[in-house]
Amino acid sequence: MSWPRPGSPHPEVANRTRAVGPPRWVFVPAAAGAVFVVLPLAAIIARVRWSGFLALVTSDSSLAALALSLRTSATSTLLCVGLGVPMAMVLARTSFPGQQVLRSLVLLPLVLPPVVGGIALLYTFGRRGLLGHTLEVLGIQVAFTTAAVIMAQTFVALPFLVVSLEGALRTSGERYEAVAATLGAGPTTVFRRVTLPLVLPGLAAGAVLSFARSLGEFGATITFAGSLQGVTRTLPLEIYLQREVDPDAAVALSLVLVLVAVLVIGLVRAGRAA
Amino acid sequence: MKRWAASVVAVLLIGTAAGCGSGRSSGTSSGSPSGSPRQTLTVFAAASLTSTFTKLGREFEAAHKGVKVSFSFAGSSDLVAQIEQGAPADVLASADTKNMDEAVSAKVVENKPVAFASNTLEIAVPPDNPAGVTSLKDLATPSTKVVVCAPQVPCGAAARKVEQIAKVRITPVSEEQAVTDVLTKVESGEADAGLVYLTDVRAAGGKVKGLTFPQSSSAVNTYPIAALKKSKHATLANDFVNLVTSTEGRSVLAAAGFAAP
Structure with missing residues (x-):
């Protein structure tokens, strides 16, 4: 399994080649694709009952779910950065036997159905799981806690950070790092002063994707963490539950989730442009 | 900016490609081994009825040559919502009266629903x-x-x-x-x-x-069943309802632990 490496061509290359532009016919499937993505969003907006919107999204259960979602997604994004940056460094800057296999394994949650991730986490950290007994002896119980939500989110979101940062690291190359090293900078200084600033856009992209993926996490959470208001019931779980009794509330909350996602992406774009 | 966008697009592409591969749902359609059946009866039933109704479906197929019974098992409220949105179903069996009442008030049900089982x-x-x-x-x-x-x-x-x-x-x-x-x-x-x-x-x-x-x-849960108005196989749909409410149906349900309604 080989992964495409994100990143635009080097500026010099882009300048030398004349822009050809895509063949005209691609606009037809491209437009169809865009409509396919945008239309359902429009349909949600069309279905919102605005009269009760505010009451629905500011109910106790909705606010608890939104707050929990934001809190857990922010925490899991931090975890993704903390774990993902070193992982991407190791994958991009070193080579050792079995690295390809390791890369595929690390990126596996990307292609795994989240429910499978939840089951895997359950049999690892659950009470009767692989580490369950050890954890219980230590007095740690993960299941049905907010920590379980964060673990589920981190599990599914981590590959997004690793894959985008590894791409950015490979694209930025090692020239500047090598120069800094010859000028006497130690590996940690090179990492902090050269490597990180160079790949900051890739890191930001990865962090945003991780946050968005955490925000939308459903399958692993419901399988591994459970569903209790204020503790484990995040916004997607609340939406799914509200659908049972009050489809209007589910639609209103869906719109909130869409807005939060748009806001996050917009903020980062604005930050990049500034 | 450009690089940022490219990274996002690339990752999203990987994500969707993966999603397309694994997201293929296991449809209910399957070719029958000996010649294709001429009619398909579609039954929407509560998830808790999966094993009993699958068994009854096989009995129904054995008694009706050329008929295939296709099931959609899900939460009752999901099923009712799908039927209201025009899902092609011939029979609805719900796990509670509340959801069946909703189907009745949405005027998608042909006859008065019949209670066929209960659960505690x-x-x-x-x-x-x-x-x-x-x-x-x-x-x-x-x-x-x-x-x-x-x-x-x-x-x-x-x-x-x-x-x-x-x-x-x-x-x-x-x-x-x-x-x-x-x-x-x-x-x-x-x-x-x-x-x-x-x-x-x-x-x-x-x-x-x-x-x-x-x-x-x-807190006894009553399971009602009814043929649906939009059904193109009205006779078959009623036959299936009759099978579920018959003594034969009762014994299959009783074996799974369902009490009489």
Whole structure:
């Protein structure tokens, strides 16, 4: 399994080649694709009952779910950065036997159905799981806690950070790092002063994707963490539950989730442009 | 900026490509081994009816040459919502009267629904019963991890009702979306106990132990079935309803733990 490496061509290359532009016919499937993505969003907006919107999204259960979602997604994004940056460094800057296999394994949650991730986490950290007994002896119980939500989110979101940062690291190359090293900078200084600033856009992209993926996490959470208001019931779980009794509330909350996602992406774009 | 956008696009592409590969749902359509059946009867039934209705579907196919029964098993409210949105179904069997009433008021039901089974709650515990649960009252013990259905779904509404009748206040560690989620949490030993239907305990075999409790009779779930108005196979649809409500249907349901309505 080989992964495409994100990143635009080097500026010099882009300048030398004349822009050809895509063949005209691609606009037809491209437009169809865009409509396919945008239309359902429009349909949600069309279905919102605005009269009760505010009451629905500011109910106790909705606010608890939104707050929990934001809190857990922010925490899991931090975890993704903390774990993902070193992982991407190791994958991009070193080579050792079995690295390809390791890369595929690390990126596996990307292609795994989240429910499978939840089951895997359950049999690892659950009470009767692989580490369950050890954890219980230590007095740690993960299941049905907010920590379980964060673990589920981190599990599914981590590959997004690793894959985008590894791409950015490979694209930025090692020239500047090598120069800094010859000028006497130690590996940690090179990492902090050269490597990180160079790949900051890739890191930001990865962090945003991780946050968005955490925000939308459903399958692993419901399988591994459970569903209790204020503790484990995040916004997607609340939406799914509200659908049972009050489809209007589910639609209103869906719109909130869409807005939060748009806001996050917009903020980062604005930050990049500034 | 450009590089940022490119990274996002690339990652999203990988994501979607992967999603396309794994997201292929296992459809209900399947070729029959000996010649294709001429008619397909589509039955929408509550998830808790999966094993019994699959069995009855095979009996129905054996009695009706050239007919294939295709099932869609899901939560009752999902099924009703799908039918209201125009899903092609011939028969609806719901796990509670509330959702069937909604189907009736949406005018998608052909005849008056017939009650064909009922179900009561049981306490499910792991086989070794780690928390030593023996009665409904034990579920109120703070150290006991109890999982129930959310009050929004039928099994949760029933759980709340028995709590009130028995004057027991359970503080669950999780309120699940579906009864099967409660069951799996007990099966895996994550939870010490859960409130599920008697038929779920029966279906789980030895993976959970069921404990009956007297207050369960205060929250009996009735299962109604009805042929649907949009059905293109009205006779077949009624035949299927008749099979489910017949003594033959009763015995299949009884074997799974369903009581008479």
